[in-house]
Amino acid sequence: MARLTPKQRMIRLRESQILDLARPMIALGGLAALSMDAIAHELQTAKGTIYNHFPNKEEIVLALAVQAVDRRLELFNHAVMMRGTSRQRIAAIGIACEVYVDALPEFFRAEQIIRHETVWGKTTEKRQEILRNCEGRCMHTVAGVVRDAVSAGDLELEAAHRIEDIVFGLWSLVYGGMVLETTSPSLVDVGIVDSRAAIRRNCNSMLDGLRWQPLYDPQSYSTWVQQVRAHLEANCPPTGLVVDREISQTQSENKPKKLAKPVQSGQEL
Amino acid sequence: MARLTPKQRMIRLRESQILDLARPMIALGGLAALSMDAIAHELQTAKGTIYNHFPNKEEIVLALAVQAVDRRLELFNHAVMMRGTSRQRIAAIGIACEVYVDALPEFFRAEQIIRHETVWGKTTEKRQEILRNCEGRCMHTVAGVVRDAVSAGDLELEAAHRIEDIVFGLWSLVYGGMVLETTSPSLVDVGIVDSRAAIRRNCNSMLDGLRWQPLYDPQSYSTWVQQVRAHLEANCPPTGLVVDREISQTQSENKPKKLAKPVQSGQEL
């Protein structure tokens, strides 16, 4: 981590500029709206230069997803550090998810898009590993709360019910709910008027079903939500910047990687 | 519903041929892998002819999604018709989802793809309405079981907990779980070894949390799963064909619709 030459700093800067330009694009219209030409044009460089930073569009999305999970983890960490019962702390993570989706929708979008084999399959192993790492740390944070609950005696695990599976359940419930909320043709038609409230209520039902003490109480839960939300929104302003993550020293390390035969040359879903 | 001229039958036939060709394509590589040229070529017609049937790629995906939800509904109906407690019948729907995803992955994929604003936004109102209708009927089927449970006294709804929200919860949990299972970079790395078992377990936790009687019992649940799965797989062979759904009498009704300015001309996600 020696000092950087001006040139190197220039390159780093451009990398983050690329991502800053790309983020609103994919938020607006998915991968198809992410135009390499447009980025090059706005940055006043040649397209080839963009390709020196990222071997293809998909890799940009992956880079965005990494930023996204970083931001999410940050919120999670703030959430679990709050003082309260184990049940309150796990609830805080749920609120963190809501804050995340509401305050950083562009990041959330990146996470959704990278979650497609067709996109994922065109990215480099190197960056994939980075994302896996981030996701792993997120899981670890959540699992930690569950473990604490067990230690504290708030939660008794039945045989054949693993901590990871519980985390997976909450994850499914929240992620699935958010995705359906965003993309379902007919949520309102079908009678779901306040999907957020429904998600929260359902998470609580699940935890009640595990007999995670203390059981759901609308009153106290509601005030806790207020508290957490205020705390998180105060501490994690959407404008906060992410530290640049260094993936290679030189551009040339990125260049020649040549994917093992791009299955589809077109764009995506 | 008079008789069809040979020509009209020809057209109907081609429509289903288009869908049959498109299904494996999107299953393999998403919307990008759905090639209009390839379909035209394989059908030995001109590309323009395909565009007489569907105004764009997205509309084909939507048509596939309609087929998909039809198939899903079919399975749901078989599931809820089984004799058992209300809790067993709701569990049967969960199993139906598993059978659906396993036996008809191409259909599931279509449902996933249409669930993107960028894809959805390019389809016609007419067919959108059809899909909403199908989804509504699915919801209705599931909600019916919940209502039965309430009637039978197996389930007491607290105030501010609506039936639709419970259905939404199960939907989120199962859909979210299945999506994560399919697309998560690192499920195994992170400790989820049997995601299906986890989904089932978590659904049961949620229902337990609602105090939906009788509560989860591993033994009896497990045997019920066997039964349902066998029944569904016997009654709904994957090869079963869907009745053609008639959307318009003549092709020319489809043709001139001209979308209100395609925001993105490229493909998707």
Added chain:
DNA sequence: CGTCAAAAATGACAAGGCGTCAATTTAAGA
């Protein structure tokens, strides 16, 4: 300060896909 090899930037180009439309062929009913 000058030299030079390596790194980075450039942009014209190949490849390939979608959707269009004027012209043509086919079908159906009188």
Added chain:
DNA sequence: TCTTAAATTGACGCCTTGTCATTTTTGACG
């Protein structure tokens, strides 16, 4: 048989991504 509406055709316009031979810049070293 004739007429008119419907259906088919396929070349074409337009847009995109990703490549790569060439040119420019950088910075280490004498």
